Structures are given as C-alpha cells and as structure tokens.
Amino acid sequence: MVEKRADARRNQATLLSAAAAAFVEAGVNVPVRDIAARAGVGVGTIYRHFPTRADLIVAVYHHQIEACAEAGPALLAAAETPHAALAEWIGLFVDFLVTKHGLAGAFHSDDAAFQKLHSYFLDRLLPVCADLLKAAADAGEIRPDVGALELMRGVGNLCIGDGDDPRYNARRMVGFLIMGLHT
Amino acid sequence: MVEKRADARRNQATLLSAAAAAFVEAGVNVPVRDIAARAGVGVGTIYRHFPTRADLIVAVYHHQIEACAEAGPALLAAAETPHAALAEWIGLFVDFLVTKHGLAGAFHSDDAAFQKLHSYFLDRLLPVCADLLKAAADAGEIRPDVGALELMRGVGNLCIGDGDDPRYNARRMVGFLIMGLHT
DNA sequence: CCAACATACGGAACGGTGTTCCGTTTACCA
DNA sequence: TGGTAAACGGAACACCGTTCCGTATGTTGG
Secondary structure (H helix, E strand, O other), X not given: OOOOOHHHHXXXXXXXXXHHHHHHHHOOOOOHHHHHHHHOOOHHHHXXXXXXXXXHHHHHHHHHHHHHHHHXXXXXXXXXXXXXXXXXXXXXXXXXXXXXXXXXHHHOXXXXXXXXXXXXXXXXXXXXXXXXXXXXXXXXXXXXXOOHHXXXXXXXXXXXXXXXXXXXXXXXXXXXXXXXXXX | OOOOOHHHHHHHHHHHHHHHHHHHHHOOOOOHHHHHHHHOOOHHHHHHHOOOHHHHHHHHHHHHHHHHHHHHHHHHHHOOOHHHHHHHHHHHHHHHHHOOOOHHHHHOOOOHHHHHHHHHHHHHHHHHHHHHHXXXXXXXXXXXXXXXXXXXXXXXXXXXXXXXXXXXXXXXXXXXXHHOOEO
C-alpha cells in the first residue's frame, strides 16, 4: 500500500467539489447519478471513493464541523457566562445545519447508511457540547441532568425544515429550548 | 353525487384496516404494495381510494386527531393554570406522534404529497393550540409572541426519531421547550 | 521506451418503490 | 337478465440506490 494513483486522487477532489455544489443546489439527498454527472464520472467511481452517502457528506463538511468543534472552548472562555457560551455555540451548530438543505433530516435518519454521519457528528461535537453543559451546570445556571446527546438531537431536530416555511424559524425554537434548560 | 358501489365501500374499509395494521408494524412509510397485499387488493385500488399517502394517513388517524383537538378546551377548563393546560395538551399531541413510527417525519416532509397531511393537522389543531397559547399569554404565564404554528412545528420536529434511541426522549425535550416559553 | 500488472473507471444491470394506465370484471338497475 | 358504468388488478414505466465486471489507464521494472 503506497500512493494512490494520480487519476484516483484527481477524481476524489473533483467529486468533492461536484458534491458540494450539488448539495447546495439540490440538498444532501441529491441523486447519486446527478453528482456523478456533474463530476463527469460514472456512479461506480462515487461508490469506490465514498461507499455511503454519509462518507461523502462528512468529507464535504469536514472543515466546517471541525471549526464548530474548535469554537466551543473559545466561546466558553470569552462569554459572560457559561450559559451564554452554550447558547452561542448552539447557535453556530444551528447556523451550520440550516444552511445545508436536508442535512438536519439526514442527521437523524435511522437509515443504516447514515450511521457514519451520526457517529462522526457525535464523536466530534458531543464532547464539546458536554463541556459547555457541565460548565453551565456547575455554575448553577441550568439543570444538572441535561445530556449532551439529547440536547444535540433535539436541536438538530428543531432545525429540520427551516427555510421551507417562512413562518418557522429554527433559531427561535432552539432559543426557547435553551431557555427551558435554565434552573 | 350518488352512492358508491358496495364493493368500493367494502374495499375502502378493508384498506383502512390493512393500512392501520401496516403502519403499526412497519411505520407510515410502509410500501404501498405491502398495504395492498394485506388488504388483498391491487395497488390501483389504493390509489383510487387514497390518491396520496397523506390521504390514507389522515383517514387512518382521523379519530385520534379529532380527539386531540376536542381535548383542548376541556383541558383549559380543568387545569390549574393555562400554562399547565397547554403543557398537558402538547403532551397529548406528543403521545399521538411518538406512537406512530415515522409520522412525525412525514408530517414535516416538504414532499408535495404530504401537503394534505400538513393542512389537515394544521386546520384541525392549530386553532386549539392558538387558544391555549392565548390563554396562557393573557394570564401572563408565557411570552406573548409565540405563534401556534411555530410551536406545533417545533414540537412535531422534536418527536422525530423518538424510540429509535433510548437515550433520546422527545417528551423530555418538549417539556424543556414549553418551559422556555415562560415569561 | 515498453511491456505487463495492478489499479481505477464507466455504465449496464438488478432490486425495490411510487405511480399510471388500460383490459377485464363486477355490481347495479331497468 | 342483459347492458352499462363503476371499480378492479396488476403489468408497465420511471426513478433511485447499489453492485459488478469488462475495459481503460497509470505505474513500474527491465
């Protein structure tokens, strides 16, 4: 196992751009064939590089997820109170989700193909969220029995469908939820 | 508009039972062919009686939705405070949603086929919810700017995936959301 | 530079699902 | 009981995810 072939590396990069563009235009559930056509490759090439849709999504949004994860400690240090830091960090997470059409829905799908997406989000963001929650709980600002997983799932769920109907605003609802955590 | 043929009426009833059973066993997204097979009819017969899946879902759950709608005023009269009535009524709504695998997801799908489902829920339940909200707001228990539609969408969203993961409890999250409405 | 080998590619093919359409059957009524 | 309109069944089509294998191509040792 040495280096990958040059055309393979090129195709992988092409696919990432094509997928990113397709996700923006048609949502993360855009047909595989559309992505392949955009990239000018066959569908087999997609599956070779990204066995599941989750792999592709993770690859496309990797940087943004990292940025979100890394922002946690910084917010905690900078904010007035741990609860404010929590609220701001959740805001970042919501911003990320609502700008990706359909991602919030995919995130919570029980489809086995999305298991990897689920795991990646949780591995990377759950500890950050848990730290923020703990800090807020230790400061006595929120009830101490709130789990990071249930909070992130709840927030993710609230983001589903944001933008489909101007009368529904996910940020507002998430704000109410965070308010509801107060002691 | 005359009378429908006897076999048509019979098939419609058979389909309703078959669909109800199929929904329980395999969720509201069970394949059309499975429902047809259960009922012992062809797929054409389903589409003739229920042009969209939403029509079938509405027909199956009509009584439960009515019961939920009618419970609103009763709860308002019986509860200690309007806020408590609101919480209890939302509890009924959540109970309804989480016991129907996949219904919460379908409810908020942007698929055009589910438009009818959306409308029906909203037509029937939105006024009830609005009354409860207004009572609570008039009593000064909650902020006055909460819309019935955004609340119901938020609550519906929080119900998605309940039961898939024992660590996520929709009722708990909805409870936090309702708490967050307090002034 | 050139085989020859491993790697990667393309897209046909398959299975599953929603939806339509039309030849056939059946209920109703005169 | 025969004729008609309503209703039925399921084949057929479209779309999508996924697999698979014959073909093409980059790599490398000679």
